[in-house]
Amino acid sequence: MIRLRQxxxxxxxxxxxxxxxxxxxxxxxxxxxxxxIRHIEDLVGxxxxxxxxxRLTPTPEALHIAQEAQHLFSQQKRVDRIINQLRxxxxxxxxxxxxxxxxxxxxxxxxxxxxxTRPRVKLSIELGSVDDIIQQLISGRADLGFSITLPRHTALxxxxxxxxxxxxxxxxxxxxxxxxxxNVLDLNHVRHISYGxxxxxxxxxxxxxxxxxxxxxxxxxxxxxxxxxxxxSAGAGVAxxxxxxxxxxxxxxxxxREIEPAMPVALxxxxxxxxxxxxxxxxxxxxxxxxxxxxxxxxxxGITADYS
Amino acid sequence: MIRLRQxxxxxxxxxxxxxxxxxxxxxxxxxxxxxxIRHIEDLVGxxxxxxxxxRLTPTPEALHIAQEAQHLFSQQKRVDRIINQLRxxxxxxxxxxxxxxxxxxxxxxxxxxxxxTRPRVKLSIELGSVDDIIQQLISGRADLGFSITLPRHTALxxxxxxxxxxxxxxxxxxxxxxxxxxNVLDLNHVRHISYGxxxxxxxxxxxxxxxxxxxxxxxxxxxxxxxxxxxxSAGAGVAxxxxxxxxxxxxxxxxxREIEPAMPVALxxxxxxxxxxxxxxxxxxxxxxxxxxxxxxxxxxGITADYS
DNA sequence: ACAACAAATAATGTCAGGTTATTCGATATG
DNA sequence: CATATCGAATAACCTGACATTATTTGTTGT
Numbered sequence: 001m002i003r004l005r006q007x008x009x010x011x012x013x014x015x016x017x018x019x020x021x022x023x024x025x026x027x028x029x030x031x032x033x034x035x036x037i038r039h040i041e042d043l044v045g046x047x048x049x050x051x052x053x054x055r056l057t058p059t060p061e062a063l064h065i066a067q068e069a070q071h072l073f074s075q076q077k078r079v080d081r082i083i084n085q086l087r088x089x090x091x092x093x094x095x096x097x098x099x100x101x102x103x104x105x106x107x108x109x110x111x112x113x114x115x116x117t118r119p120r121v122k123l124s125i126e127l128g129s130v131d132d133i134i135q136q137l138i139s140g141r142a143d144l145g146f147s148i149t150l151p152r153h154t155a156l157x158x159x160x161x162x163x164x165x166x167x168x169x170x171x172x173x174x175x176x177x178x179x180x181x182x183n184v185l186d187l188n189h190v191r192h193i194s195y196g197x198x199x200x201x202x203x204x205x206x207x208x209x210x211x212x213x214x215x216x217x218x219x220x221x222x223x224x225x226x227x228x229x230x231x232x233s234a235g236a237g238v239a240x241x242x243x244x245x246x247x248x249x250x251x252x253x254x255x256x257r258e259i260e261p262a263m264p265v266a267l268x269x270x271x272x273x274x275x276x277x278x279x280x281x282x283x284x285x286x287x288x289x290x291x292x293x294x295x296x297x298x299x300x301x302g303i304t305a306d307y308s
Numbered sequence: 309m310i311r312l313r314q315x316x317x318x319x320x321x322x323x324x325x326x327x328x329x330x331x332x333x334x335x336x337x338x339x340x341x342x343x344x345i346r347h348i349e350d351l352v353g354x355x356x357x358x359x360x361x362x363r364l365t366p367t368p369e370a371l372h373i374a375q376e377a378q379h380l381f382s383q384q385k386r387v388d389r390i391i392n393q394l395r396x397x398x399x400x401x402x403x404x405x406x407x408x409x410x411x412x413x414x415x416x417x418x419x420x421x422x423x424x425t426r427p428r429v430k431l432s433i434e435l436g437s438v439d440d441i442i443q444q445l446i447s448g449r450a451d452l453g454f455s456i457t458l459p460r461h462t463a464l465x466x467x468x469x470x471x472x473x474x475x476x477x478x479x480x481x482x483x484x485x486x487x488x489x490x491n492v493l494d495l496n497h498v499r500h501i502s503y504g505x506x507x508x509x510x511x512x513x514x515x516x517x518x519x520x521x522x523x524x525x526x527x528x529x530x531x532x533x534x535x536x537x538x539x540x541s542a543g544a545g546v547a548x549x550x551x552x553x554x555x556x557x558x559x560x561x562x563x564x565r566e567i568e569p570a571m572p573v574a575l576x577x578x579x580x581x582x583x584x585x586x587x588x589x590x591x592x593x594x595x596x597x598x599x600x601x602x603x604x605x606x607x608x609x610g611i612t613a614d615y616s
Numbered sequence: 617a618c619a620a621c622a623a624a625t626a627a628t629g630t631c632a633g634g635t636t637a638t639t640c641g642a643t644a645t646g
Numbered sequence: 647c648a649t650a651t652c653g654a655a656t657a658a659c660c661t662g663a664c665a666t667t668a669t670t671t672g673t674t675g676t
Contacts, residue, residue: 019623054622055623
């Protein structure tokens, strides 16, 4: 089977007309080319050049071969280009599934930033609960997940991305806005939005109430913090939300206050162990982590993490 | 620039699933493969396999590269084939693949005529279904295809060569021979040979039956019109065939009648866009078109298109 | 006759890609 | 549970394709 390199040399000699010319073009020595040509002729079994008066003129056979070889070269370049693109992460596909609190506003912006330098990446963003995230990842439909609640599943790898807190969001003119810091238990005294007992967030808050022997009471139950935040923004009431949900939202007359006891939360990046994680997916995960830990960068993209 | 061999090894490992398997397939040692994979990973700068539990699973990137590399391999094989043919002392080559109806009788005669003035052209004729034709063309093994069914494939160029009709062929002494023109639906009443539902021809005929709310019934199912014609000629029964299949066959006591509804068919010349079409191939294509549209020329070579 | 150029030859170096022998980790099995 | 099995990796070494430099040979224009 003829080698790629051999065809390369053959074509160079045909194109340039002389071995020395070809040698220069390929940046090798003239004898290297000369030997190679002879070697190929031995290999194929018929002359590729007519040698007369110290010159080489290609035979029709050689021309024919060279013609066909061009496609081989272009194919090789194509493969090489693809490898380069893969290296730079500018090609591939990236299916992300995330909890709405980050996926609703922040993630779309980050992805936009990320793909600004990677125009050929195919994307999809999906929102879902922890269970959805687990499902999509272990089934291979999603490459990367982001979750507040940390999914317990042996087939998943979880990496911490950023740490945050639950905070209290309310309409600007709300009575609670007068306090600098709000006790979680006090929410029982106002119309507020909270999370079902079945949700991880609901259980986390219930834990505090239970310790104090009080029953949690709220007028509206939602599943995701982003939904709660939307309602707060519409003036429906007060809600506890994670600070990630606040990143990037237009501050439409919402006031935000710290709570006590502090309820730390963390954002996790999740990948499946069942399938190899793609290069772009890893890159994007790092991109998100870096972005979340660099308020300056976020600010540059019109996302402020400041809610004092 | 990635080497051909490296891609070869990469693909082998992906296909076979293990380094040892790949090593065996390539007839080299297992460490050779192992080292090569590592070397490629260094070269491209990102992992191609996930190593866990002592096994290798390819990353999406590796799969992507392997996919692209396939074209390269087929190109290489093509060049190699061309060299082999040149070694055999031919200046040109012409590999034709055609549907049997034209390829069985007519094409051999046309090729004979064509090469009368071109002694150093190396030839091959192959018969096959539309799918075979598509496969051979896009893989570069055939230079030119002729098909009744027109192949839908983006990498193929199709040119109409001649138009024709389905006609009804039967033994001379058959009762139907008394009619001047035969209704397709009437075939249900006689022992006749037809085409499977999966074939384009079968679907085309079924369409007529379906419109009339009748189920097509036949005693023998074949794939190609030339086969059907052969059976008719042997006295097995009646069959619908395209008129191209009739061109050039010795009229061994076969009667031919027009049918209603008329079922027009066309013969197409097909070439691949993936490779440059050789000069001979284009010439031959034109030769065939001209011949088919010039009954005088055909008659001169002992081929008659007249079946009145 | 001789400079100028193109190709071929000779002697030698180097590295991609191969070898065998062996180890390591994971899994299957009596 | 000890052990056999299988796949991957590592180490040390070998080989040939393809490169090098130095030199010779043949052709051509002045």
